[in-house]
Amino acid sequence: MPAIAVDSLYKVFGKGAKNAVAQLKRGVPRADLAAKNVTAAVIDHNWSIEPGETFVVMGLSGSGKSTLIRMLNGLIKPTAGTIRIGDVELGSLSSRELRRLRREKISMVFQHFALLPHRTVVENVAFGLEIKGVDKTERLERAREAVELAGLAGHEYKLPAQLSGGMKQRVGLARALAADTEILLMDEAFSALDPLIRQEMQDQLLDLQSKLGKTIVFITHDLNEAMRIGDRIAICDGEVKQLGTAEEILMHPADDYVAEFTADVDRSRVLTAEAVMEPCGTQDTSALRRIEPDVPVNELYQPVLDSKAPLLVVDDNADPLGVVTPRSIIKSLAFEPETAADGEEERQPA
Ligand SMILES: Nc1ncnc2c1ncn2[C@@H]1O[C@H](COP(=O)(O)OP(=O)(O)OP(=O)(O)O)[C@@H](O)[C@H]1O
Ligand SMILES: [Mg+2]
Secondary structure, three states: OOOEEEEEEEEEEOOOHHHHHHHHHOOOOHHHHHOOOOEEEEEEEEEEEOOOOEEEEEOOOOOOHHHHHHHHOOOOOOOEEEEEEOOEEHHHOOHHHHHHHHHHHEEEEOOOOOOOOOOOHHHHHHHHHHHOOOOHHHHHHHHHHHHHHOOOOOOOOOOHHHOOHHHHHHHHHHHHHHOOOOEEEEEOOOOOOOHHHHHHHHHHHHHHHHHHOOEEEEEEOOHHHHHHHOOEEEEEEOEEEEEEOHHHHHHOOOOHHHHHHHOOOOHHHHOEHHHHOEOOOOOOOOOOEEEOOOOEHHHOHHHHHHHOOOEEEEOOOOOEEEEEOHHHHHHHHHOOOOOHHHHHHHHOOO
8 A cells, every 4th residue: 555645636725726726627727827816836646655665746946845745744735636644535534633643654854943942952852752742761762762863873962052054954854753653754854954964964864764664755946866865756846747766757858847957967876777778789798797787877987998898787687688888878978858748749740
C-alpha cells in the first residue's frame, strides 16, 4: 500500500473555488481565473509515494508547494479530490482524528521555526514530545537519540543563541525525528542555508534515510537539491508538469518549463553510466574494463581516459549492457534536451 496517495487533488483560493475546479477540468487556463482573483494553487495532482521513498516536489515560488504540503498534513482542506495516508482518507476524519493522525504519523520540518531561547538543544528537541505528553525520562532519551541522528552530538547542552544557522536547522530535523513518525514533510527545510552547509544537510538526510527509511516529502525550488536527494521528483506549476527520476527528467524533459530548470543542473553528477552508454554493436568486448550501471558520469572521466578504450557496462550477471566512450560522455553532458513537446510538434503533419 502506498504511504501517501493523492487523487484528482485541487486547491483553489478565492470566491467560487468549487466552480473554478469545474472550469479547470474543462480546460480553462489558470491565468483566466487569476484575472478574477481566484488562485488555482494545486491542480489535478495524481500520484502516490511508497513507504521509504523520498519524494521531492519542486517548482518556482507560487507553484503550490506549501499549499500541497499543508493539505497532506490536514492543515487545510482540498477544494476537490482525495488524500490517503496509508489506508486512511483524510476527508473522512473528524478534526480530532485528524489531529491524532498528524501527531502519530506526520512530522514537519520548515525553513524557519522557533526555538525556545532558554532551553538547551536536547530540551528543545524534547519539547515536541512534552506537548504530546511523553514522560520526562523517555522524552529526554528519545531527544538525545534524535540529536545524535541529526548530527548534533556534542552540542546537546548548548542554547539556541550559541548555534549557527545550520545547527538550528538540525535541531528542527532532530525535533521531527524524535517524534518518530513514518512520514516527514520538509518544506524548503534547507533553503535558508549557505551552499556548503546546505550540502552537508543533504548528506545528513541521505545518510539518515539509508538508516531509517522514512517516507519523505521534500519541497525545494532547487533542482540540484531535488536531484541529489529525491528518489522521484514532481516538477510543479500548479499542476504536475513532470514526475520521474532525476535521470528521466534530465534526459527527457516533458516540456519547456521543465527543460528550463534542467539547464542549471550538474549533469555529470546525476547521470550514470547506464544513462550515457551506447550500444555495444558488434565489437569484441571481452578485453574491456567493466563497470556497474549506476556509476555517476563524473567518476568515469579518468577511467575512460586511462583505459584508452570504451568501458563496458555490465549488469548483475556480468552481461554487457552497453559501452561508455569519451564521445558518449561528451554527448550526454553537452546534450540539448529535446522535450517531449518538441517531438509531438515534429510528428504533426505540416
Ligand atoms: N491562504 C491563502 N489564501 C489565498 N491565496 C493563497 C493562500 N495560500 C497560498 N495562496 C496562493 O496560492 C499560490 C501558491 O502558494 P504556495 O505558498 O503554495 O506556493 P509555494 O510553491 O510554496 O511558493 P514559495 O516557493 O514562495 O514558498 C500563491 O499564488 C499564493 O499566493
Ligand atoms: Mg512555499
